[in-house]
Amino acid sequence: EIVMTQSPATLSVSPGERATLSCRASQSVSSSLAWYQQKPGQAPRLLIYGASTTAPGIPARFSGSGSGTEFTLTISSLQSEDFALYYCQQYNNWPPLTFGGGTKVEIK
C-alpha cells in the first residue's frame, strides 16, 4: 500500500498571500495524483487530477505540480473561501486508493 504524507498539518496564511501545500508518496505514483478541498460539514471537492490538471469550475489560483513522489498544491492568492482542509490522493497503484492525512489552511 502506498502511504501518502502531507505537510504541514496546519498552514497559517493571511488572505491574499500564497499557500504551498506538500504531498509525498512512499513510492512513485507517476502523475496519478489528485487534490481535494473539504470545508467543515461539506463533502470533499475535486480540485486537481493528473497532478496538474485543474478540474472544471476550479479557480485559476489553484495549481498543482510534481511527479513521482513529490507533489505541491499552490493557491496563488488566498481568498476567504479557500480556508479549508486539503487532501492528496494517489491512484497509480491501487487498490487501495490512499489519501494523505490532510493539511488545514487557516487564517493567520
Next chain:
Amino acid sequence: QVQLVESGGGVVQPGRSLRLSCAASGFTFSSYGMHWVRQAPGKGLEWVAVISYDGSNKYYADSVKGRFTISRDNSKNTLYLQMNSLRVEDTAVFYCAKCGLNWGFLGSWGQGTLVTVSS
C-alpha cells in the same frame, strides 16, 4: 449537473447490518465507475470500495473485505453498500463518489450519510 444523494445511515448495534444507497442523477450512471469513501468523526478520508460501470469489477479496502458488498442497479441509477458485521470502528460519514476521467480519482461526491455503530 451531477447529483449524488446518499441515504440509509443511522445508529446500529455492533454486529448488525445496514445498507446504504446512493441515488445518482445528472449524468449517464451506467457509464461510470462509482466509489464509497468514509470519514470517521474528526479524521481523514478512507477509501472503502469501488465498482466498475457495469458491476463486473469490484474492489475493497482490507478493513471491510468480507463484510461489505458494493453493488449497483443501473436501471435505477443507484449505488449500494451492504454492510454486515458492523464494528464500532466503522462509525463514519459514508460518501458515494463518481469516478473521474480515470476511475482512480473521484470527480463528484455526495453529501454523505452518517453511520454510527454503538451499543
